[in-house]
Amino acid sequence: MNKDISLLVATGIYPPSVGGPATYSKLLNDELPKRNVSVKVVSFDSVRSYPKIVRHIFYMFLLFRNSYGVTHIYSQDPLSVGLPACITSFVLRKKFWIRVAGDYAWEQSRQRFGVSDDVDKFQDTRYGFRVEMMRFIQCRVVRWAERVITPSAYFGTLVSGWLPESRWHTVVTIYNGIDLVPIVLSKEQARKNLSIPDGVRVVVSAGRLVPWKGFDDVIDTLNNI
Numbered sequence: 001m002n003k004d005i006s007l008l009v010a011t012g013i014y015p016p017s018v019g020g021p022a023t024y025s026k027l028l029n030d031e032l033p034k035r036n037v038s039v040k041v042v043s044f045d046s047v048r049s050y051p052k053i054v055r056h057i058f059y060m061f062l063l064f065r066n067s068y069g070v071t072h073i074y075s076q077d078p079l080s081v082g083l084p085a086c087i088t089s090f091v092l093r094k095k096f097w098i099r100v101a102g103d104y105a106w107e108q109s110r111q112r113f114g115v116s117d118d119v120d121k122f123q124d125t126r127y128g129f130r131v132e133m134m135r136f137i138q139c140r141v142v143r144w145a146e147r148v149i150t151p152s153a154y155f156g157t158l159v160s161g162w163l164p165e166s167r168w169h170t171v172v173t174i175y176n177g178i179d180l181v182p183i184v185l186s187k188e189q190a191r192k193n194l195s196i197p198d199g200v201r202v203v204v205s206a207g208r209l210v211p212w213k214g215f216d217d218v219i220d221t222l223n224n225i
Helices: 020-035 054-066 083-090 103-110 119-123 130-142 153-158 165-170 188-191 215-223
Strands: 006-011 038-043 074-076 094-097 147-150 172-173
Touching: 006 020, 006 054, 006 083, 020 038, 020 130, 038 054, 038 094, 074 083, 074 119, 083 094, 083 130, 094 130, 103 119, 119 153, 153 172, 165 172
Parallel strands: 006 038, 006 074, 074 094, 094 147, 147 172
Antiparallel strands: none
């Protein structure tokens, strides 16, 4: 890692809040200084209690205040923190990176605006004004980024669809990493430790119980086996 890089990480959540961006941002804050990269983190949690719009303006002021001495602003989503981070980077002439781990416009549309299409169909379907406005902002923020980080090749391909072909080179896939301690355990031992009766099928899936994660489909499938 280039020691001349210093990051201002703009994240929607940060521990003790639970979620992918919180865990990812905490890891950046803990690990990058060990590699001679200075890190500042500004979490949207600090302004979440304010009214809508007002909190985004306050958050942008926090980004401005913390941008002194940093070379890059690294946003963890393309809307709630992405738009303020994008504007800040433009005004202060900072390099702008963004991590896109999900289609935020699609997620919000599923949760708030009654959209039931899957993420692939969402890419080629037109919806109402509010959905299209979110999609427009999301695409513009991602297009402004010098580098777009995605956690999978599939999502890298999806995000590339938001960009002109001349910008596809800015999309880079970096898989999420985790330190795993090897555990030597037979299937029989695992069943015994977890008190799972013989013949019972087990599926392990981790994530928040939100509509777009698809846990309802997993549960329905298991119930129908």
